[in-house]
Amino acid sequence: MTTVKDSASGAMPASNYITTDDLQQAVDAALTLQRPLLIKGEPGTGKTELAIEVARRLNAPLHSWHIKSTTRAQQGLYEYDAVSRLRDSQLGDERVADINNYIVRGVLWDAFVSEQQSVVLIDEIDKADIEFPNDLLQELDQMSFEVYETRQTIRARQRPLVIITSNNEKELPDAFLRRCFFHYISFPDRSTMQRIVDAHYPDIKQDLLSAALEVFFDLREVPGLKKKPSTSELLDWLKLLIADDLPAEALKADDIRTVLPRMHGALLKNEQDVHLFERLIFLNRQQQNKRS
Amino acid sequence: MLLDFHDRLRQAGLPISLNEWLTLMQGLQAGLGTLNLENFHAFARLCLVKNEAYYDRFDQVFSDYWSGQSQTFDTLLDSLNTAIPEEWLRSAGLEDLSEEQRAQVEALGGWDALMETLAKRLEEQQEEHHGGSRWIGTGGTSPFGHSGFNPEGIRIGQTGKRQGRAVKVWDQRRFRDLDGTQEIGTRNFKMALRKLRRLARDGRPDRLDLDETVRATASNGGLLDIHLRAERRNAIKVLLLIDIGGSMDYHAQLSETLFSAARSEFKRLDTYWFHNFLYEKLWQDSARRHTQFTSTPELIRTYGKDHRLIIVGDATMSPYEIMVPGGSVEHWNQEPGAVWLQRLQQAFPHCVWLNPESPQWWDSTPSVRMTRELMADRMFPMTVNGLQQAIDCLKSPINPATGADHD
Numbered sequence: 001m002t003t004v005k006d007s008a009s010g011a012m013p014a015s016n017y018i019t020t021d022d023l024q025q026a027v028d029a030a031l032t033l034q035r036p037l038l039i040k041g042e043p044g045t046g047k048t049e050l051a052i053e054v055a056r057r058l059n060a061p062l063h064s065w066h067i068k069s070t071t072r073a074q075q076g077l078y079e080y081d082a083v084s085r086l087r088d089s090q091l092g093d094e095r096v097a098d099i100n101n102y103i104v105r106g107v108l109w110d111a112f113v114s115e116q117q118s119v120v121l122i123d124e125i126d127k128a129d130i131e132f133p134n135d136l137l138q139e140l141d142q143m144s145f146e147v148y149e150t151r152q153t154i155r156a157r158q159r160p161l162v163i164i165t166s167n168n169e170k171e172l173p174d175a176f177l178r179r180c181f182f183h184y185i186s187f188p189d190r191s192t193m194q195r196i197v198d199a200h201y202p203d204i205k206q207d208l209l210s211a212a213l214e215v216f217f218d219l220r221e222v223p224g225l226k227k228k229p230s231t232s233e234l235l236d237w238l239k240l241l242i243a244d245d246l247p248a249e250a251l252k253a254d255d256i257r258t259v260l261p262r263m264h265g266a267l268l269k270n271e272q273d274v275h276l277f278e279r280l281i282f283l284n285r286q287q288q289n290k291r292s
Numbered sequence: 293m294l295l296d297f298h299d300r301l302r303q304a305g306l307p308i309s310l311n312e313w314l315t316l317m318q319g320l321q322a323g324l325g326t327l328n329l330e331n332f333h334a335f336a337r338l339c340l341v342k343n344e345a346y347y348d349r350f351d352q353v354f355s356d357y358w359s360g361q362s363q364t365f366d367t368l369l370d371s372l373n374t375a376i377p378e379e380w381l382r383s384a385g386l387e388d389l390s391e392e393q394r395a396q397v398e399a400l401g402g403w404d405a406l407m408e409t410l411a412k413r414l415e416e417q418q419e420e421h422h423g424g425s426r427w428i429g430t431g432g433t434s435p436f437g438h439s440g441f442n443p444e445g446i447r448i449g450q451t452g453k454r455q456g457r458a459v460k461v462w463d464q465r466r467f468r469d470l471d472g473t474q475e476i477g478t479r480n481f482k483m484a485l486r487k488l489r490r491l492a493r494d495g496r497p498d499r500l501d502l503d504e505t506v507r508a509t510a511s512n513g514g515l516l517d518i519h520l521r522a523e524r525r526n527a528i529k530v531l532l533l534i535d536i537g538g539s540m541d542y543h544a545q546l547s548e549t550l551f552s553a554a555r556s557e558f559k560r561l562d563t564y565w566f567h568n569f570l571y572e573k574l575w576q577d578s579a580r581r582h583t584q585f586t587s588t589p590e591l592i593r594t595y596g597k598d599h600r601l602i603i604v605g606d607a608t609m610s611p612y613e614i615m616v617p618g619g620s621v622e623h624w625n626q627e628p629g630a631v632w633l634q635r636l637q638q639a640f641p642h643c644v645w646l647n648p649e650s651p652q653w654w655d656s657t658p659s660v661r662m663t664r665e666l667m668a669d670r671m672f673p674m675t676v677n678g679l680q681q682a683i684d685c686l687k688s689p690i691n692p693a694t695g696a697d698h699d
Contacts, residue, residue: 025338028324032319032322171487183338
């Protein structure tokens with residue numbers, strides 16, 4: 001997070017990551033019982049931020065592994081760069097004799113050999129192939145794996161805290177789920193949201209904030225939106241509002257039933273949603289005209 | 293005593309394994325989730341529920357189990373304190389402590405005294421019901437595990453005091469929308485459909501086949517000999533037949549969702565429309581259905597046996613439309629719909645019927661009952677669970693209903 005508020009009081013900057021009791025308990029439990037913690041939730045509710053924040057708080061190194069659709073489990077452990085070795089053999093390079101020169105360490109390897117306890121973030125695990133989590137079962141359970149090429153066993157010196165995030169695009173296998181703690185970050189309610197915003201923009205004018213929150217939660221209620229705006233969108237939007245120094249009245253006057261909110265581009269990211277919104281506004285105006 | 297709770301959860305259909313239950317027990321013995329009932333609720337959910345779709349059901353069972361027995365949680369804690377051999381607990385707990393912490397435990401009057409203090413605190417906690425995790429969270433000397441995340445008593449953010457909740461968390465049923473038995477949106481549909489896939493290598497070979505390259509290079513006397521192979525792709529072929537018009541108008545949006553999800557999920561998907569039941573004609577363009585149609589035998593000839601057939605329809609009509617020649621509401625059909633359905637089943641043995649109508653009406657509608665029999669029970673509701681069952685079912689071929697037509 002780039003907007004860390006620097007408090008004058010201590011060496012540790014005050015956090016702008018707000019958790020609920022449930023979530024804290026989940027992290028505590030994962031640390032105590034040394035299980036991986038699986039985090040799900042709407043996009044933009046701070047799943048990835050959690051790992052960063054936990055690492056910061058524990059003062060532990062963070063090893064992030066961002067999963068793509070082509071990621072394989074093996075890549076998190078190590079990779080054997082056979083192509084380089086083939087090339088070197090053609091060129092008669094000295095290094096070719098030692099296979100260790102061609103073993104590329106993965107994220108988990110780094111975390112396992114770390115001197116102090118580390119935090120491992122496996123981000124968006126659902127992006128990978130369906131079999132991906134199953135391939136990691138043994139490694140996450142035992143916190144060790146074998147390097148086939150060198151007959152070497154890498155064992156974790158300190159069991160790292162593993163935080164896994166998922167966007168629910170694929171279902172994860174039961175065997176994998178059984179080994180994890182699971183927490184679903186539900187969308188923050190109004191008071192939590194207020195605290196989150198306060199942590200990020202402590203200087204925001206309160207009347208502007210309450211007007212903005214009003215618009216924001218109204219907007220989330222609009223039926224049929226393809227992508228509901230979430231926390232990160234709200235924060236972006238507020239940044240724009242602050243940058244433009246809009247007075248709160250500008251928002252208050254804007255009932256979302258009659259006009260598009262200011263800078264709606266930060267909140268509605270889908271042109272179908274904007275169209276839907278415009279249609280709703282049009283219908284509302286018609287009704288109002290009829291009544292008057 | 294918690295076993296009863298376990299049984300109830302399982303009766304409610306929550307897939308809880310022994311493993312997860314033991315984790316819960318392990319955690320409780322380590323002091324997690326023993327602060328108060330809310331704390332226990334959160335911890336139990338963390339251990340036992342692995343899908344937000346089950347949150348609502350869990351909350352309901354939880355509420356049902358604890359309602360009207362406020363004393364029970366204390367009893368639970370007592371049972372935790374006494375039912376376990378003390379020796380066992382002692383070694384289990386002390387093992388995890390550092391030298392420094394052990395010294396601190398001694399300073400507090402030893403293990404037994406500490407256990408007593410804990411029990412007392414928990415009691416007070418239950419009565420007072422505020423103060424949050426201050427009790428066992430601070431100080432970092434607690435052998436009960438709460439010190440884990442915040443050794444110095446630092447919290448993430450400033451959560452402050454627990455908010456006075458008028459309604460208990462599990463009674464709010466905030467996760468009702470996420471229950472899997474609810475109807476579904478495109479995204480959920482896609483997730484379910486994604487299970488239906490069969491990876492195969494085909495297309496242009498443009499990926500390095502490492503094993504083959506190494507082998508070939510070795511046998512080539514060390515001179516590089518590159519081999520390529522095609523990428524793995526989903527090779528499943530799907531044929532989607534959707535009922536349109538009439539009583540299906542009520543389910544138009546749902547069908548549309550399935551259609552758009554399927555289209556983005558499968559590369560080889562062909563869709564045909566029909567009205568009420570399957571006869572000798574199907575069409576791909578609804579507007580010109582009377583002039584441009586595909587005859588069903590042609591469809592059978594065109595698509596191979598390896599296609600998966602998904603029929604979507606509410607199967608709600610007059611029984612004559614299924615069983616009698618000429619029963620169709622639109623035209624004169626030479627042969628009854630049942631015959632055509634059986635032919636399709638023979639041509640595409642991997643087939644299912646998805647019904648957007650709620651299953652509670654199925655038995656009271658004769659035509660649905662008949663269709664279900666014809667489909668050898670392979671009819672599923674159009675919900676997340678239903679679609680998943682259907683996809684599982686598609687893996688095996690149908691055993692055709694009796695009286696299959698041979699011609």
